[in-house]
Amino acid sequence: MTRRLYALCGTDRTRPFSPHVWKTKLSLAHKGLDFDVAPGGFTEIPKLERGATTIVPLLRDGDILVSDSFEIALYLEATYRERPTLFGGEGGKATARFVEGWSQTTLHPAIGRIAIMDIHDRLDPVDQAYFRQSREQRFGKPLEAVAEAGQADLEAFSAKLEPLRHMLKFQPFLGGDRPLFADYIVFGALQWARIVSRQRLLADGDVVTDWFERCLDLHDGLGRSVTAA
Amino acid sequence: MTRRLYALCGTDRTRPFSPHVWKTKLSLAHKGLDFDVAPGGFTEIPKLERGATTIVPLLRDGDILVSDSFEIALYLEATYRERPTLFGGEGGKATARFVEGWSQTTLHPAIGRIAIMDIHDRLDPVDQAYFRQSREQRFGKPLEAVAEAGQADLEAFSAKLEPLRHMLKFQPFLGGDRPLFADYIVFGALQWARIVSRQRLLADGDVVTDWFERCLDLHDGLGRSVTAA
Numbered sequence: 001m002t003r004r005l006y007a008l009c010g011t012d013r014t015r016p017f018s019p020h021v022w023k024t025k026l027s028l029a030h031k032g033l034d035f036d037v038a039p040g041g042f043t044e045i046p047k048l049e050r051g052a053t054t055i056v057p058l059l060r061d062g063d064i065l066v067s068d069s070f071e072i073a074l075y076l077e078a079t080y081r082e083r084p085t086l087f088g089g090e091g092g093k094a095t096a097r098f099v100e101g102w103s104q105t106t107l108h109p110a111i112g113r114i115a116i117m118d119i120h121d122r123l124d125p126v127d128q129a130y131f132r133q134s135r136e137q138r139f140g141k142p143l144e145a146v147a148e149a150g151q152a153d154l155e156a157f158s159a160k161l162e163p164l165r166h167m168l169k170f171q172p173f174l175g176g177d178r179p180l181f182a183d184y185i186v187f188g189a190l191q192w193a194r195i196v197s198r199q200r201l202l203a204d205g206d207v208v209t210d211w212f213e214r215c216l217d218l219h220d221g222l223g224r225s226v227t228a229a
Numbered sequence: 230m231t232r233r234l235y236a237l238c239g240t241d242r243t244r245p246f247s248p249h250v251w252k253t254k255l256s257l258a259h260k261g262l263d264f265d266v267a268p269g270g271f272t273e274i275p276k277l278e279r280g281a282t283t284i285v286p287l288l289r290d291g292d293i294l295v296s297d298s299f300e301i302a303l304y305l306e307a308t309y310r311e312r313p314t315l316f317g318g319e320g321g322k323a324t325a326r327f328v329e330g331w332s333q334t335t336l337h338p339a340i341g342r343i344a345i346m347d348i349h350d351r352l353d354p355v356d357q358a359y360f361r362q363s364r365e366q367r368f369g370k371p372l373e374a375v376a377e378a379g380q381a382d383l384e385a386f387s388a389k390l391e392p393l394r395h396m397l398k399f400q401p402f403l404g405g406d407r408p409l410f411a412d413y414i415v416f417g418a419l420q421w422a423r424i425v426s427r428q429r430l431l432a433d434g435d436v437v438t439d440w441f442e443r444c445l446d447l448h449d450g451l452g453r454s455v456t457a458a
Contacts (some may be wrong), residue, residue, distance in 0.1 A: 085320070091389030094322020094405030099324060101395030102331060176323030 002129065003028070006048050006058040009039035010122035016118070017195040017228050019108070019188035022223070023069040024057040025186040029219035033081045035059075041127040055155060057172050069188070073181045086181040099174065099182045106160050107189040113150035114157070115197040116143055122196060158199050161208045168207045172214065179218060186222070187215040194228050232257070235277050235287040238268035239351030244455050246348070246424040248417035251452070253286040255413040258448035260305050260312045264288075266337070270356040298417070302410045310316040315410040328403065328411045336418040342379035342387070344426040345372055347458070351425060384420060386430050391436045397436045399445065405412050408447060416444040416452070423457050 005024060007016035016022075016039050030033050039047065045056055052058060053067040059075075065074045074093070077086050087093040120131055120143055132143055136137070139146045167174060175184040190212055193201050202209040216223040234253060245251075245268050257264050275283055277385035282296040288304075288447055295304045303322070306315050316322040349372055361372055370373045393415070396403060402414055403411040422430050431438040447454040 023411035085286035088287075088320020088323065089318020090405060091314070091317020091322070091409050091411075092324055093411070094317065094400060095321055095328060095403055095411050097399050098331075098392060098396045098403050099327060101392035105391035161370055162334035163327060166334055167327045170326050171323060174324055174327050176319060180320055180323070182320075182324050182327070202449070 001148075002060075002062045003033060003035040003223065004060040006038050006053075006056050006060075007037050007039045007189045008045070008056050010022070010119075010127070011042065011124050012122065015122075015124075015195055016131065017192055017226075018056055019111075019192035020069040022180070022191045023055045023184045023187075023188040024059060024072050025222060026179075026215075027069070027073050027076055027086055027181060028059075028180075029222050030086055030179070030184070031080045033076070033083075041124050043126050057209050061130055069185075070097070073184075088180055089174060090131065092175070092180060092182070096180070096182045098184065099185050102163065103189050107186070108149075110153040110157055110160065110226050111145050111189060111193045111197075111201070113153050114165070114199055114201070116150060117147045118197040118199075126179055154199055154201070158203065161206075164208050164211065165206075168211055172211070179202045179215065183211075183215060187212065190215075195226050196229055198229050231289075231291045232262060232264040233289040234264045234266050234281075235272070235274075235285050235289075236266050236268045238270065239348075240353050241266045244351075244420055244424055246455075248340075248353075248421035249298040250282070250417075251284045252413045252417040253288065254300050255408075256298070256305055256315055256410060256446075257288075258408075258451050259315055259408070259413070262305070262309065262311045262312075270353050270451065272355050272359050277308060278370050289294055289457070289458070293432065298414075299326070302413075317404060319407055321366050321404070321409060321411070325409070326410045328414050329366060331392065332418050336390045336415070337377065339379075339386055340381040340390065340422045340426075340430070342382050343366050343428055343430070344422055345379060346376045347426040347428075348416065361418070383428055387432065387435070390435075393437050397440055398438065401440070406445065410449075412440075412444060416441065420445075420452055424455050425458055427458050439455050 007021040008018035046054055048058055049065055049165055052065050055067055057069055057072060058065065058067045059072050061142065066072050073086050085095060120128055129207060136142060166222045171177065173179045202212055236250040237247035238245045245266060273357055274285055277287055278294055280288060281294050286298055286301060287294065287296045288301050295301050302315050316325060351359055352360055365371060400406065402408045431441055
């Protein structure tokens with residue numbers, strides 16, 4: 001096996017949770033490519049591959065190292081052209097950046113607050129210290145205060161999904177009849193929440209829940225290989 | 230001239246303002262297709278083309294009638310294949326539905342509240358009566374109360390544009406190096422606000438403002454053919 005995906009985990013190394021790594025796992029499976037997962041904690045990331053990255057996912061594909069889920073998707077699309085497309089052409093590639101923008105500026109901050117203590121509590125002690133220090137600097141307040149603000153995010157979360165509900169009136173996936181990387185972008189965010197937190201962000205009967213379940217089924221149920229928290 | 234675009238206007242028939250019609254104007258120009266604009270008020274729409282539609286845009290292209298800006302874009306893409314693409318492939322077509330979802334569930338309701346009295350005040354009396362009745366039914370309160378709530382929308386508006394700011398770190402248009410229908414979707418919403426309201430939704434120095442100005446320049450400055458309110 002020459003393909004290795006470096007992932008982020010807490011104490012339980014069988015439950016990698018990074019939203020960005022999940023995007024890449026689905027991308028690799030979409031292309032029908034085998035890979036090993038190498039999980040590690042936050043403080044191990046800068047030591048990977050002789051300091052090749054400060055973020056995961058980091059993909060080693062033979063002699064090639066690529067980090068960042070979008071960069072990896074572009075790399076896979078260019079390198080494995082004969083396999084199923086992740087973008088459906090240049091327009092899909094460009095517009096996926098907007099989907100990334102929406103997910104990262106709308107969903108991620110909310111999930112980050114809602115699940116902040118869940119994430120903290122699942123980490124090794126050395127990573128807990130790093131996580132507390134870096135997040136308290138980012139938010140300018142104690143983790144516990146961020147978590148308290150997360151209650152409002154939880155109540156407002158469903159309304160953030162309206163753009164997806166509109167899209168789902170017309171088609172079963174962001175990619176149309178079939179999923180594309182754009183689906184994996186949004187899936188990654190919700191899968192992160194599913195794995196780390198017992199807070200339920202998606203309600204039964206919501207078309208977004210149905211879409212998320214379809215994504216969990218993809219590629220032999222890859223998303224279900226880690227159970228919900 | 231066999232191509233006619235039915236548009237929405239107020240008393241001043243030279244200032245069509247419907248966001249959806251603007252999407253179609255840009256789409257037709259993108260394809261290099263000539264067209265006449267036939268402006269009318271809200272209450273004239275159901276009488277167009279022997280009751281062909283309840284919404285504008287409505288496009289007559291020879292013997293063909295198509296309504297709805299997205300449907301028209303799909304029609305133009307399928308019919309004028311040899312001309313510049315509006316979607317950049319199937320992936321772009323699918324993902325544009327998400328952009329439509331975002332624009333219509335995030336930007337449109339806010340602009341609708343912010344500009345509600347501006348729109349009302351620009352209409353013919355018969356259309357003012359229709360507009361007040363239909364909007365007061367939709368919102369469950371007087372137009373004036375909706376406008377008051379719009380003040381909060383105005384303050385929160387800039388934050389809604391974060392997904393665009395993320396995308397613009399990577400590329401000048403939603404379509405990538407060049408605009409696609411996805412750009413016209415978002416442009417339409419902001420052009421609607423620009424034409425009907427003196428409220429300034431976009432600030433100088435914002436990358437979104439720069440993108441909007443680039444869109445106003447497209448196709449020989451078609452967007453600037455109607456001045457700001």
